[in-house]
Amino acid sequence: MSTTGSRAAALVPAFTAPDVRVTRSRRSTVWVAAVAVVLVAVLAYLPYLVYSGTTSLLVNVFILMIMASMWNLLAGYAGLVSVGQQGFVGIGAYAVVVFAQHGVDVFVALPLAMLVSGIVGIPVWWLLRRLRTAYFAIASWVVASVLAAIVTSISSLGSGTGISLLPYLNFSATLLGAITYWAALTVLVAALAAGYLLLRGRGGLVLTAVRDDEIAARSAGGRVGRVQRLVFVVAAIGCGGAGALLAISQIFVQGSNVFNVSWSAEMIFATIIGGIGSIEGPIIGAIIYYVIYETLGNYGTWYFIVLGVIAMAVAIWARRGLWGLVADRFNIRIFPVGYYLWPRADMVPAASVPPGPVPGTPVPPPAAPAASPSPAGEELGADGG
Template identity: 55%
Template sequence: MIVPIRRSTRTSRWALLPAAVILIVLGYLPYLAEQSTTNTMIDFFILLILGITWNMLAGYAGLVSVGQQAYVGIGAYGVLWLAQRGVNPFVGLPIAAVFCAVVAVPVSYLVFRLRGGYFAIGTWAVAEVFALLTIRSSALGGGTGTNLPGLDGYDPVLLGAMTYWAALAVAVLTLIGCYLLLRTRVGLALTAVRDDETAARAVGVAVPRAKRIVYLAAAIGAGGSGALLAISQLNIEAGNVYGVQWSAYMIFVVLIGGIGTLEGPIIGTIVFFTLQQTLASHGAWYLIIVGSVAVIMAVWVRRGLWGLLDRFGLRLFPVGYRVGEQPVPERS
């Protein structure tokens, strides 16, 4: 008997219909809910994008970066720079995201010379350098920031809905893009790198190439998030978009949800926003509780919340190979 090797699972196949329903409901949300709800969902999508792309770095490539806010800032200021030259911010969003990948190419050659904790510190230092360079530019508002031009003529309700749809589109494209990337040979290479980089090199895996592809993809995602942040807030200030809190949020949602899975950042983002909306009015207790949850998960539930479900064989986004449920008879 030949045991078939499959990628999809029963869970992933059955999840297609609910996923389509959820996507349709999310698309109609501006017609069903108040603008405050859609504004909250924009923030949700921004953090989800950051969590998914950071998880690719740390969970699949072993690149624990605390400097992804560099590309959040570049994406935000990229939209601002384009808008100052007459480009509609919604049109400038993908341009700014791609520009982040262009910037990430030389940066990757610099930070990839570092390993472990040195890599993490190096990425943070790069983010600080970009922040300082931005602050020195008076055309970009300097240290006090500036307003985003090009959206003054829009009705506020329409602008809120367009921003929401843009955030939803970027989040869906990011999730699908990461899923498809991880199902390619690059994804297989990253799995080998994550398990044992030395062994992966020994069997011929192009480790630097695989890592660089993921690093550039993560830069595009962070840049898109920064562009969405600029459009949603209509004001860009370096201390906000280059703030290290963005890396803290990314790490939190991935740690809570489950590192090394595409489902984990989704669960983690939901938990984060639930805690935020529930506890934000409690002042310092909010930070204490969120920090305590992170410590508990790191110590006792290292695979995250999705890891607890994964023991039952659940896979919504299967990117690896698995043994099929039914054996296939050999042909005579």
């Protein structure tokens, strides 16, 4: 693209207004939004239709989707490979316990726990902000185990033996299951919306650039540090929410469980298999995770071995995961966060599409390839690893 641009610039001495129209998607996204609304509505109605076994399984699926989406924002976009997100899972879970002990309803405590987790995320980011790759991974892991050591040494939280939420849950079992399910669905929708808006907004362009090359993004003037901090805190809030949901759905909180590094393993495996660097990937990965879990659940920990081996193979041979394969093959984007440039000659009547500058639009090349619309932002260095 740059060579075409520079050659064209050489032919046309003065820079004229670009003859392109910019859209976020190749097709209209109205039907995608409609399907999404219907899907969420159906999922919300589900507790009236199915047994509680199904909804409690779905709660676990939603929790993994939340965690994986958060890890994907960190590693897939912000270039921060964290192996320490279990620290925030544990903080979220124990925060619910603390609020419940002070008389707060657990479902009111859920958003408060997310807030606490986000607040804890700020000093942690300050500690980790200059580290990258393996340093960041292991330092975040160490921070998580320090958080675990601090929290599990507090005797009012049951020290290492754990603590039950049962005294604070004044619901019938059915109602508790249903409300937990709705809470999990709400947090999931909020997490996906947050990730989507983050990537659609001004910071999204910086994040996509960081995904492809952090140093280049910095030298192009992107405010990389600020966006990375935002993503880190958002991921802390999301993982805190997942931990709080975990506490409520399991009714029992134990440090060696909620602070376990296997949460990081789960979110990493799900994200890699589904497709790192896309919003759709972690969702699909979490579904695959539970399909394999349910299939091999009777054979001990084999499901986890199989998932780990698949994740390693995908990381090496299909780096954008299953969704990457599907999206490239059929050119689908459910969550369009890139940009498409359309030459004016092909422009459809202006009424159907709002023209005008989009915030954060990249400066398009003076002449876009004439024949076909060229997918710009989305395709640039799309092999995000």
